[in-house]
Amino acid sequence: MVTLRRVVVLLMALALSLGAQVVGPAASYACACGAMIPSDATARSAGEIGLVRWYGSTETLTLSMVVRGETSSAAWIMPAPAGAGVTLGEEGLFDRLAKATRPRVEKRYDYWPDWSGGSDGAGAPGGAAGGSPAVVVEGRTTVGPFEVTTIGGTDGGAVTRWLTTHGYPARTDLAPTMQSYLDRGWRLYAVRLTPRGAALRGELSPLRLTFATEEPVYPIRLSRSARSRQSVVLYVAALHRMELEPSTAPTGTATRVRFAGRVDGSVVGGTEGQHLYLTKMVQSLEPSSIHADYVLRQAPSDAEVHEVRYVDVDRTWVGELVILAGFGAALVGLVFLLRRTRREGGPWPR
Known part of the structure; x- marks a missing residue:
């Protein structure tokens, strides 16, 4: 029954x-190829925003440092191949990139009540082999609000000591990385920024480096010595969709492609009417997972990616x-x- x-x-x-x-x-920013120190103890580096433009044999790398709080001045190190041209980047570039790659907003309706109770970023030279100087200050130049010193040499430890003595963000544990850049014939561009009548805060003026290279590269190894988890946001503009060479990608970290699609060249600071493929890559990684500078290569296809941000409607x-x-x-x-x-x-x- x-x-x-x-x-x-x-x-x-x-x-x-x-x-x-x-x-x-x-239904933070990329804290990558430029280690930075603010002069004021109350401020700190919140990272940097990077754009790589690649035209087959020439790379243009634009960086904008980000300060949390206020500081009277700031300094950082940027490694790049010898002979890189250093110019002032375009103001508003990264705002335009953020707007061009912002997610498409879609509404997501929530019909079912939740009763679970749960809830749902030039010093003195030292000795070196062959009599070559350990530290070489190749020149200083002023670019807008930036003072840029180009440093070469043969001894990473000596260069690190020179940088530290002159107020740049270099520690003894950075010496092996400095040495590896010097061994490749690269230079270290020591950048100092002093405001003109106002404190530094938020996104600083962008700086642009242009250099010849056989393959596009994003120098990131200095961030291996960072003291906290890093958020990396990298824009890449080229003729096709780009991706990280797997052998240079950080270990144990997924790279999320937030946007991939064609844009007008003017969006990335290039020529209006020129159609370029813009790729936006995002990572959240532990510094110890960085083992090489990022090398970029053409992706297998130009498949487009448009991130969707859902807005919940009750x-x-x-x-x-x-x-x-x-x-x-x-x-x-x-x-x-x-x-x-x-x-x-x-x-x-x-």
Whole structure:
């Protein structure tokens, strides 16, 4: 004989199942190639924003440092191949890139109530082999608000000491990385920024480096000595979609492509009317996972990526009505069944 409890459970399950069919399913910045120190203890580096433009044999790397708080001056180190041209970057470039790659907003309706209770970034030279100087200050230049010193040499330790002595962000543990850049014939561009009548805060003026290279590269190894987790946002503009060479990607870290698609050249600071492919890559990584500078290569396809940001719209009242209707249907069915059984005077139906 079927018990009254089993009848009630069956009716409630049927009502809830019908309700579910009606409602349906619920639809920092890159802290990379420039280690930075603010002069004021109350401020700190919040990272940097980077854009690589690649034209087959020439790379243009634009960087904008970001300061959290206020500081009277700031200094940082940028490694690049020898002979890199240093110029002032375009103001508003990264705002334009952020706008061009912003997610497409779509509404997502939430119909079902949540009763779980849970809730849902030139010093003195030292000795070196062959008599070559350990530290060479090749020149100083002023670029807008920047003072840029080009440093070469043969001894990473000596260069690190020179940088530290002159107020740049270099520590003894950076010496091996400095040495590796010097061994490749690269230079270290020591940048100092002093405001003109105002404190430094937020996104600073961008600086642009242009150099010849056989393959596009994003120098990031100095960030291996960072003291906290790094958020990397890198824009790459080229003739095709670009990706990281796997052998240079950080270990154990996924690279998310937030945007990939064609844009006008003017968006990335190039020529208006020129169609370029813009790729935006984002990472969150531990400094120890960095083992090489990022080398960029053409992706297997030019498939476009447009990130979608969902905005939740509360429609839980619909679900609540469905639940109430289900209970009501179960109650009506139960009353009907009881009356029928009593009227017929027989046992519960089997």
